[in-house]
Amino acid sequence: MITITAYQSTGPKDLFQHVNLKDCSTEESETIEIDRSQLFQEIDGFGASFTDSSAYLIDQVLSPQDKEGLMTQLFHREKGIGLSVIRNPMGASDYARSLYSYDDQPAGQSDVELKDFSIDHDRESILPLTKWAIDINPDISVFASPWSPPAWMKTTDTMNGGKLKEEYYESYGNYFVKFIQAYEQAGVPISAVTPQNEPLYMPLHYPSMEFLAHEEARFIKDYLKPAFLRQGISTKIIAYDHNWDRIDYAFDVLDEASESIDGIAWHWYGGRPISQSRVHHEYPQIDTHFTEGSGGEWIPAFEPAFSNLMRTGIDVMRNYAKSFVLWNMALDEHNGPTVPGFGKSTCRGIVTINQETKKLDYTLDYYGLAHFSKWVKKGAKRIGSTTNQFVKNVAFLNTDGTVVSVLFNDSHVPQSIRLKLDGQIIKQLIIPEKGAMTLVIESKGVE
Incomplete structure (x- = not known):
């Protein structure tokens, strides 16, 4: 079972707010893949x-x-x-x-x-x-x-x-x-x-x-x-x-x-x-x-x-x-x-x-x-993640197993994202224009 907690910033009066993600996608959805097997620097x-x-x-x-x-x-x-x-x-x-x-x-x-x-x-x-x-x-x-x-x-x-x-x-x-x-x-x-x-x-x-x-x-x-x-x-x-x-x-x-x-x-x-x-x-x-x-x-x-x-x-x-x-x-x-x-x-x-x-x-x-x-x-490691021309992304693996993905939509229109973790689609979401989002991904009973 995978749970995702999201925090979003979209403007000066909406900064780092907890949001409930809804599944939403379009045919134009871009895919961002997070790969826990690719380990980089320790944080x-x-x-x-x-x-x-x-x-x-x-x-x-x-x-x-x-x-x-x-x-x-x-x-x-x-x-x-x-x-x-x-x-x-x-x-x-x-x-x-x-x-x-x-x-x-x-x-x-x-x-x-x-x-x-x-x-x-x-x-x-x-x-x-x-x-x-x-x-x-x-x-x-x-x-x-x-x-x-x-x-x-x-x-x-x-x-x-x-x-x-x-x-x-x-x-x-x-x-x-x-x-x-x-x-x-x-x-x-x-x-x-x-x-x-x-x-x-x-x-x-x-x-x-x-x-x-x-x-x-x-x-x-x-x-x-x-x-x-x-x-x-x-x-x-x-x-x-x-x-x-x-x-x-x-x-x-x-x-x-x-x-x-x-x-x-x-x-x-x-x-x-x-x-x-x-x-x-x-x-x-x-x-x-x-x-x-x-x-x-x-x-x-x-x-x-x-x-x-x-x-x-x-x-x-x-x-x-x-x-x-x-x-x-x-x-x-x-x-x-x-x-x-x-x-x-x-x-x-x-x-x-x-x-x-x-x-x-x-x-x-x-x-x-x-x-x-x-x-x-502290002690987390950056892990593999893909980006596209509109949505910047970096992902980390904490020592407790949680995955954290920081995303930023650097375009002036909302972007539909299909999020994959180790090859599995775990969420489809929309990031508002010029919006930042942090996703905390917890896997329970799933390797």
């Missing part, structure tokens, strides 16, 4: 980031009742959408209230031995919220990425722009060690780190650093990985952490240091997700992660923005990603706070928290993530 999960700004808004602006409700909605596996990956900046990013690292020094001074290293800044809101999320959902993996090393390590003597000085490669490797150890002691294990967020983009209005492929490869191979081995640290090292359009960086860093690298991380601000598969096929032992994609005012809400999230999310997972992580967990009514001097922000958070009214709103990104995260559990 770590879906999530977003507790940036300094996000953590501040959730922890210090929301009322205690709203804060508890939001944390439940974000991370609880039954009462919420069960997010299971958190990617936190190591120090300030563009979405922080100030410029800071974990070892700031007065101008002209350095701290090669990192005697002043401290994660005290994160103890205010970032660490408590991350620990709370893990308490709610013990399956959570925490990733960490720096936007910049401490200013004294850099050619510019500032966190904005510049490069890492050669003489501080060893200190920077130890900086990661101290961060991982401090977070571990605070009750937050770090599953993976990247050496640098967006290493090929060096804006001067927020923390950044250029880290070319041969430089990152050398840092990982000769400094970061050896520092981890000396301290018995098992945290994974994920390289690149930038857009699909510079596949050459991923290949270059792997060609030089693949034995010291566990994965490649991708962002969606340029190129196409097929880059993930191209690297995977050359280096199948290297994990694929999608670690940042933000919605924003550059794609009008609702339909174009929601459609972009759903079609891209499906493509990301079909191209071997173990994770799908959006950007800020929360932003305010002005798409901030941002670091001083940033200028106008156009990004959108998973939720919006109005600093004046204290009102909490769940954005389309929350509901788009829900289509994946609510039912695809």
Whole structure:
């Protein structure tokens, strides 16, 4: 016996709603086949980031009742959408209230031995919220990425722009060690780190650093990985952490240091997700992660923005990603706070928290993530599934045997679908135009 539970989104007032499926088909029905015998990557999960700004808004602006409700909605596996990956900046990013690292020094001074290293800044809101999320959902993996090393390590003597000085490669490797150890002691294990967020983009209005492929490869191979081995640290090292359009960086860093690298991380601000598969096929032992994609005012809400999230999310997972992580967990009514001097922000958070009214709103990104995260559990595997020119689809097999299919009708007319599981027709249904649907398929007594 097969039972199917369906959740559907068709518009801004109809998001991730439980629906009762009716059998309905036409002669023009398209067939989508799900094949449990085709097993692909294991899934770590879906999530977003507790940036300094996000953590501040959730922890210090929301009322205690709203804060508890939001944390439940974000991370609880039954009462919420069960997010299971958190990617936190190591120090300030563009979405922080100030410029800071974990070892700031007065101008002209350095701290090669990192005697002043401290994660005290994160103890205010970032660490408590991350620990709370893990308490709610013990399956959570925490990733960490720096936007910049401490200013004294850099050619510019500032966190904005510049490069890492050669003489501080060893200190920077130890900086990661101290961060991982401090977070571990605070009750937050770090599953993976990247050496640098967006290493090929060096804006001067927020923390950044250029880290070319041969430089990152050398840092990982000769400094970061050896520092981890000396301290018995098992945290994974994920390289690149930038857009699909510079596949050459991923290949270059792997060609030089693949034995010291566990994965490649991708962002969606340029190129196409097929880059993930191209690297995977050359280096199948290297994990694929999608670690940042933000919605924003550059794609009008609702339909174009929601459609972009759903079609891209499906493509990301079909191209071997173990994770799908959006950007800020929360932003305010002005798409901030941002670091001083940033200028106008156009990004959108998973939720919006109005600093004046204290009102909490769940954005389309929350509901788009829900289509994946609510039912695809950590440890699931992507399985074979067909798509057609109109309906995008990706399917997963959970460890409890349930099959989850995420579908998106990327056309402007309803589409009739004949759904097959392992060669057997199990349902005929219609997906509304520009509609998303998650199907949870349970087989009882059927092999």
